[in-house]
Amino acid sequence: MLIMNSIHWTYQSCNYVSYRMNRCVNMIARLFNAPLGDTETAMGVGTVGSSEAIMLAGLAFKRNWQNKRKAEGKTYDKPNIVTGANVQVCWEKFARYFEVELKEIKLSEGYYVMDPEKAVDMVDENTICVAAILGSTLTGEFEDVKRLNDLLVKKNDATGWNTPIHVDAASGGFIAPFIYPELEWDFRLPLVKSINVSGHKYGLVYAGIGWVVWRTQHDLPDELIFHINYLGADQPTFTLNFSKGSSQIIAQYYQLIRLGFEGYKNVMENCRENMLVLKEGIEKTERFNIVSKDVGVPLVAFSLKGQSFHSEFEISEMLRRFGWIVPAYTMPADAEHITVLRVVIREDFSRTLAERLVADSLKVLHELDTLPSKISRKMGAEDFGNVKGKKVKREKLMEVIVGWRKFVKDRKKMNGVC
Numbered sequence: 435m436l437i438m439n440s441i442h443w444t445y446q447s448c449n450y451v452s453y454r455m456n457r458c459v460n461m462i463a464r465l466f467n468a469p470l471g472d473t474e475t476a477m478g479v480g481t482v483g484s485s486e487a488i489m490l491a492g493l494a495f496k497r498n499w500q501n502k503r504k505a506e507g508k509t510y511d512k513p514n515i516v517t518g519a520n521v522q523v524c525w526e527k528f529a530r531y532f533e534v535e536l537k538e539i540k541l542s543e544g545y546y547v548m549d550p551e552k553a554v555d556m557v558d559e560n561t562i563c564v565a566a567i568l569g570s571t572l573t574g575e576f577e578d579v580k581r582l583n584d585l586l587v588k589k590n591d592a593t594g595w596n597t598p599i600h601v602d603a604a605s606g607g608f609i610a611p612f613i614y615p616e617l618e619w620d621f622r623l624p625l626v627k628s629i630n631v632s633g634h635k636y637g638l639v640y641a642g643i644g645w646v647v648w649r650t651q652h653d654l655p656d657e658l659i660f661h662i663n664y665l666g667a668d669q670p671t672f673t674l675n676f677s678k679g680s681s682q683i684i685a686q687y688y689q690l691i692r693l694g695f696e697g698y699k700n701v702m703e704n705c706r707e708n709m710l711v712l713k714e715g716i717e718k719t720e721r722f723n724i725v726s727k728d729v730g731v732p733l734v735a736f737s738l739k740g741q742s743f744h745s746e747f748e749i750s751e752m753l754r755r756f757g758w759i760v761p762a763y764t765m766p767a768d769a770e771h772i773t774v775l776r777v778v779i780r781e782d783f784s785r786t787l788a789e790r791l792v793a794d795s796l797k798v799l800h801e802l803d804t805l806p807s808k809i810s811r812k813m814g815a816e817d818f819g820n821v822k823g824k825k826v827k828r829e830k831l832m833e834v835i836v837g838w839r840k841f842v843k844d845r846k847k848m849n850g851v852c
C-alpha cells in the first residue's frame with residue numbers, strides 16, 4: 435500500500451521523500467560505521483541500484499584523483515581502477531563509459547576472489563581506487579578488505595599516492611553488519627572511502643533501489659554536486675538521472691524502521707540457516723563440490739565432482755522442468771574451465787524449498803546417469819563417454835563449454851548472472 439500510495443511521485447518533487455531518503459542514507463552510513471558525530475549528517479544518495487551507485491562512486495574517485503594530479507602538475511589522462519576478474523559487469527560499464535582502464539586481477543582454480551597481495555602490486559600512480567567486493571556475485575565469497583587495507587596503507591606510506599578503496603557491498607552490505615559484526619570491511623578501515631549496497635537484494639525492497647555512501651563529505655568532490663531550487667527549496671543532487679520514483683525509497687525506509695536491526699538480523703540468520711541446509715543436502719548427494727564459503731552471502735555455488743560426462747549446464751536445463759531456475763555459468767579468467775551452479779537464498783526461500791531442491795536435483799542426476807551426453811551429440815564431437823574417469827585436459831573442457839554456450843545460445847535461452 436505504501437508503494438502504491440507513492441507510485442505517482444518522483445522523489446525530488448516531494449520534500450517528504452527527500453527527507454526519508456536522507457534518513458535512509460544516515461541509517462545505512464551508521465550501519466557501515468561511518469565516522470559521524472551524533473548530530474552529523476551522512477553523505478550519500480539513493481540510486482536506481484548498485485550499478486548507478488558504482489558509477490557515482492567511481493566518478494568521485496576519478497575526479498579526486500584528477501584534482502590531486504593537476505595540483506601536483508602531473509598528467510591525469512590515464513586513470514585506472516584495480517579489481518578482481520570476478521567483478522560484476524557494472525564495473526566494466528563504469529570503466530568503458532567513463533574512460534578508466536580496468537586492471538583486473540586474474541583468478542585461479544580454487545581461488546575465486548581478488549587476491550589483496552596481487553591487487554596492491556598492481557596499484558600505480560594512476561590508480562583512482564581499488565574496488566573490493568563484499569560478496570562476489572559468482573560465489574558469494576567476501577573479499578579480504580582488511581588485508582587489502584593494511585597492505586595498501588603500507589604501500590601508500592612508501593609511495594605517497596594515497597590510493598583509496600571502494601567496497602562494492604551490493605549483496606553483503608545488508609548481511610555482514612547483522613550476522614558478522616566482527617568482520618572489518620567497512621568505514622572502520624581508514625582507506626575505505628565509499629560503499630554501495632543494493633536495496634533490492636538483501637535490503638528487502640522490490641527492484642529499483644540502491645545506495646552509495648561516502649566516508650565523509652570531503653570524499654565527494656563538491657563540483658559533482660548540483661544545486662537546484664526550482665522545486666521550492668535548495669536541493670543538492672548527485673545522480674545520473676534526475677527523476678526517480680519515490681516508492682522504493684519509501685519502501686526502504688519502511689523496512690529499515692519496521693524491521694530494525696533485530697529484524698534484519700533475524701531474516702539474515704534465517705537465510706544463512708537455510709543456506710546450510712541446502713549446502714548439506716547437496717554435499718550428501720556426493721556428486722558435487724561446494725565452491726561457496728559458509729561465511730559470505732547466503733548462497734550455494736557448486737560444481738560437478740571429477741569428470742562427469744554431463745555438465746552443469748545440463749543440470750540447470752533439466753531443473754527447469756521442475757520449475758527451478760538455477761543458473762550455470764563459467765568462471766572468469768583464469769578459471770574459465772570451472773562451471774558452477776548457483777542458488778541464492780533469499781528471505782522467501784524456506785527450508786522446505788531447500789529440501790525439495792535437493793530431492794529434485796537427485797532426480798535430475800539419476801535421469802542424466804541413464805542418458806548419453808547431450809553435448810557430444812550436439813557438438814558432433816567424438817564420444818565423450820570415453821572421457822569418463824580419465825583426466826580431461828583443459829582444452830577439452832573448454833571445447834565442451836564453448837559447445838554448450840553455443841547450444842544454449844542457439845536456443846535463445848541464456849542464463850544471466852545478476
Ligand SMILES: *Cc1c(COP(=O)(O)O)cnc(C)c1O
Nearest residue numbers: 483484485522571604632644852
Ligand atoms: C548485483 C551486483 C551489482 C549490480 O547491482 P544492481 O543493484 O543490480 O545494479 C554490482 N556488484 C555486485 C557485487 C552485485 O552482486
